[in-house]
Amino acid sequence: MELLDKCLALLKEKGADEGEVSLTHVQNEEMELKNGNIDLLRSRDEYYLNLNAIIEKKRASIQINKIDEEAIAEAVSELIHNAENSQIDEANGVSDQVQERDFNNCKDNYDPELMYKRLENFNKEVIAAYPDLVLEGAVLEYQKRYNYYRNSKGVNLSSNHDNYFFSTSFFGRRNRETSSMNYTGIALENLDEELYELASLPYLLRESVEHLDARIIDNKKFTGDLIITPDCLRSILYSLLSHLGNDMLIAGTSYFKDSLDKKVLDGKFTLKTEPVSDLLAIKDYYSGDGVVNRNDYIFAEGVLKNYLLDFYGSRKTGLQRGPSLGSNLVVEAGDKSIAEMVESVERGIILARFSGGQPASNGDFSGVAKNSYYVEDGEIKYPIKETMISGNLFSLFQNIMGISKDRINFGYSLMPFLHAKEIVVSSR
Amino acid sequence: MKLDYLKSFKDLFADYTELRWQENTNVFLKLLNGTLIENGKRTVGGVSARVYKDGFFGFASSPLSDADKIKEIVRKAGENASLLAGLGRKDIGKLAQEGHELIKDFSTVKARVSRKEMIDFLRELDNYTRSKYSDLKASNFVLNSLDMEKNLVTSFDTYAYTMVPRTILVIVMTIEKDGVIYDYYDVIGGLGQYEDLFTDPENFYGQIDTMYKRLREKAEGIYPEAGYKEVILDSRISGILAHEAIGHTTEADFVKSGSIARDYLNERVATEIVNLVDFAAEYDNKPCPVPVYIDDEGTRAEDVVIIQDGILKNYMNNKELALEFNTSPTGNARAYTFSDEPLVRMRNTAILPGENSLEEMIASIEDGYYFIDTNNGQADATSEFMFGVTFGYEIKNGKLGRAIKDTTISGVAFDVLKTVSMISNEMYWSSGGMCGKKQMIPVGFGGPAIKCKVNIGGK
Structure with a gap:
């Protein structure tokens, strides 16, 4: 990736003996069910640029979430200063397991209406099956990640990957009795299945109600x-x-x-x-x-x-x-x-x-x-x-x-x- | 400060809108057995917009803050709100829209020190520790600072800039005795930047000496006996009790879900000597560990008296929940990063001091424990809590006895508070707290020592 090569060149130009750079680009769409309503849709588009410099076996690292030239130049300058003022450690270095690999597992299956439907069904099914259960919250998110890594020894890696993630927390409540909160989280390739059938949820939901007694x-x-x-x-x-x-x-x-x-x-x-x-x-x-x-x-x-x-x-x-x-x-x-x-x-x-x-x-x-x-x-x-x-x-x-x-x-x-x-x- | 820049986009706000520019800067240094194994900095910043329409929130964010990107996220947040409003039905009315203007900056006025000076500071602490206590198996010094800088402009004329820094030093010492590893951990620091808190390593030698003494006592100590006992929870632990076990159950989102506190409003939940407050910004005319003068919805933050003379009086809320509970917003809506939406969060939660001295409290117990330090705590909807206890002493016939090894205590907070019979006249704030509730967020908690009954998970 050109941006990472530029960062590595800049690190070298400013005095780094060894350097490594990684960039993560995350696109995230999150739908939240709270107190019985799906009332938040949150869209995020984030970059995380990690820069590591080693000078005379002294190391420093910096992470920023900007990728413009000015921000990178400022970060590199500070990074070099911090590395120069760090402590010698012979173990400092960047990976020499040289590989050029690109991993791809993107399905590009973001579907906001299906997300809404699955969350809505989850809410309805849980209310119908467990009247004494309180869904404290449930979040369904789609996340797509692009990762890139380069270092001065020639390692060149990249990957892209997307998945859904569902998390929910709940407890039982009957009159003035409340049972302990429980929760779980599940990563998914797709939304083919209804959420209430996933992983341990069928028995966790039932047990929360049983714990009212x-x-x-x-x-x-x-x-x-x-x-x-x-x-x-x-x-x-x-x-x-x-x-x-x-x-x-x-x-x-x-x-x-x-x-x-x-x-x-x-x-x-x-x-x-x-x-x-x-x-x-x-x-x-x-x-x-x-x-x-x-x-x-x-x-x-x-x-x-x-x-x-x-x-x-x-x-x-x-x-x-x-x-x-x-x-x-x-x-x-x-x-x-x-x-x-x-x-x-x-x-x-x-x-x-x-x-x-x-x-x-x-x-x-x-x-x-x-x-x-x-x-x-x-x-x-x-x-x-x-x-x-x-x-x-x-x-x-x-x-x-x-x-x-x-x-x-x-x-x-x-x-x-x-x-x-x-x-x-x-x-x- | 980006306030003027953000103001220039106000014409784009068609509905209730919050536009926030935020940057979190975190420096972390870790010296393990004299080796600097971490030397890093993280800066995460950007802009977010949140739009409220017909009962639904749309949120969008970007690390970029150029004019086109800001226009795009305001539009996207509006579209997200409209999308949900088109799929569901829920209109509870208009959110509070009282505007405020505020600037509050806790940045140091001293010259900023270099990274080298910070590393040298840690090395001096490490040199002192390892040369004086050569039998230590490991020493760990972690310096962690977080500067949270926020600019907020809203559709209802709130214009706020805040800069709240926190810098903490975590020290962990480890020894081995008879083939068994023991460690002791402490957190120093709080509100402020490095320059205001860590001027001279010698200022901390006394704390290091105390830590080592306690670590040795712990290694020689006994396992507390499992069971239900009368104990004194020192101020550090009573602060976690206030936050974890009571505070969370009285956050209005949790109350609405059905936390145990929902049934107890205006009822007795503690003995009459117990008073518990979530302070917004100041206690005793001094800033709290995490001062919040205005929250991320633009509400001027107020103290929330949760328990008064043993009676549960109020919940902490945000604008939407204030509307649903037919009350005023309290200023508890806080977001951790620019891309996070504000949630109902505590600020600085504390039990208020009482009238007893610690000495008379110890003297009043025949067979129990004095629990001093903790490393974590958890609680849930029932107010049942668990705290890890990392140091303390047994109490026999009104006197401190042997030190104890690590243990865990638990109880149902609304039951435990009904056993509180004495409260000390001192106040201690813990400044290193991070609370996890969808997002992490810095919190303060504190209190005096309290005498009560809890379950002990000893051997």
């Missing part, structure tokens, strides 16, 4: 099993993966330090990153460091196969750059039906949402089990409220009892139900 667990404190739902598993995995990224590996505080090719989690657990999966609506062809992503294992049967370091993190630690930086997570399916998993629980809970902080560095966590159910003697007994759980993140993934055959496709991740043991459950 939630109870405090009779047994005030016990150690039991945990069945984690796909929505919840996705959020918990992000905490686990933070130990595979730049910050914790560079700082030396990662639980998985020096663990490559070692069995660190339960053998039933296999996790992949699939940035270019045919199964998922979102594609992540390459990352901001100019390295093309690939599908690969993160954990294979409990063995750590890859860290998720970027190009800088890789040079800083001497470890390989990750297959991606952690996008499009896919947990391999197990062999259990959800009913079998529930039947095998003597006492425990189904954890549908975890409201808690980031686990401590040693993996200890505690938080509130939201939208969850009490299980005893192999049966789901009742929806619960005001219940806390505590345990250890790493122990949880080292003590897996089973993984479900069925998985939920969120368009950017594919998640099963996961059954683990020895979690402390307490209630008021």
Whole structure:
């Protein structure tokens, strides 16, 4: 792309030893359903130009959202000044994995009237099926992204990609009773299906109404099993993966330090990153460091196969750059039906949402089990409220009892139900 | 300032229109174990138009601000509103259209420092920390500034320019004890640009020493016992309680949806010593962490008294919700970037100080905890909340005991507020808060220490 070549030439002219430039152009059309009305249509057209300069192994970066010559010249001037005044780090550099690639996955299927129809149907169906459910909000957006990347070593990448994204939040309400808020988000290739049939929505909507009758667990404190739902598993995995990224590996505080090719989690657990999966609506062809992503294992049967370091993190630690930086997570399916998993629980809970902080560095966590159910003697007994759980993140993934055959496709991740043991459950 | 330029497009406004030019500038530096791993700046700016027609909003934005582009986005916003108005039916009347003129600029008057000086400042802090505390496994210093500059012109003669900067320093220290990693985190700074807040590294050595002392105490500390206990929530945590657990349930969009607060207006929701206010811009004649003098719909911002003497009195709203609730707009409509539409957001939410000293509050508890620091919080429609607690002490027989390791506390806020029996006479503002509700936005929250009962998620 001519603009990026000009930026690179300017960086070099002003004194950069190495440089990299990327441009993202986003066109976004968003329709919002709020309090029963579709009352906002928002059109956005945005540019993000990222410039990185390295001078004598000193680095600085700048992002602007203008692409005119004056704005770029001003940004480059400031960038060079900041790089000159930065700190030497031998790990600074731009990717030398030279490739010229153009990825294209644009369907150009923006249809505002179909968007309106799908949102309107979603509203009508939910009201009809669940009179005690409140749709707090629902947003349907169409997004088209053009990405371009160039660096001074000759890497030349571009991609374009479009998709829809639907997100909604909701809770139950009957008289003065209110149940906990729940939400989900799904990326879509197209709007062929009605929104209320997507991913985990059919059971999430039903459960929010059931939680109007939630109870405090009779047994005030016990150690039991945990069945984690796909929505919840996705959020918990992000905490686990933070130990595979730049910050914790560079700082030396990662639980998985020096663990490559070692069995660190339960053998039933296999996790992949699939940035270019045919199964998922979102594609992540390459990352901001100019390295093309690939599908690969993160954990294979409990063995750590890859860290998720970027190009800088890789040079800083001497470890390989990750297959991606952690996008499009896919947990391999197990062999259990959800009913079998529930039947095998003597006492425990189904954890549908975890409201808690980031686990401590040693993996200890505690938080509130939201939208969850009490299980005893192999049966789901009742929806619960005001219940806390505590345990250890790493122990949880080292003590897996089973993984479900069925998985939920969120368009950017594919998640099963996961059954683990020895979690402390307490209630008021 | 772009006000005069924006005014020149006023003739294009056929319906209720807001035209906003906004630029957010963010500088971020990160020093990890003495290595500068981030040295960046982000500037995102542009123009947006929002048009209200027959009960529907159309919105359009562009990073470009030339005359043709501005004409195009005003037209596009109008078309979007018309498109929805043609597909649906909803006319609730006219939005408030009272015009205001305002200029408020919190830019530093000092000479701006270079990037090198900022990096050297961080390095001095890091040198002090790592040379004095050589057993640290990791030290992390993150400097993050955000300048929000807004120009607003409306069809009803509001002309406003505001520049509200915020600069914060996040410090994280990590140690290892018996093979287990522990960390401690603190946020320093607030309203203002770097030059007004970070003049001399030595000013922060005392805070670093306190952090290290607490980190050591935590590593030697105990896991709190899980269960329902009497506790003191220090001012940092009571501020999050005010924001997350009460504040969100009293945002009028959430009230309209059906948050638990909808049923409680003019009812007792707390003991009579509890007063809770969302301050617009100033407290005690000083600017709050995130002063909002005029909101992004052009409403002059007012303080909202949410709880008065334990009674729920008011909700926070925007123009459309004020119309629906038959009240006046409060000035809570805020947008994060130029391409975001204004949403009902809190500004500076706080429980007001009481009459007790912290010492007498501790002395009044036989078996409980004093929770001091937190790293995050969440709440939902029921007002049930969860806060991560990163530091505190047990209280035994009216005296502080051993330090505690990380834990989580929870409760239903409208129940917890009915257990508040003492409130300290101090006031602390947290200045680093970012609130997520479709968009992120800087918020302030604060308060005194409160004595109450909560669930503890210990071991």
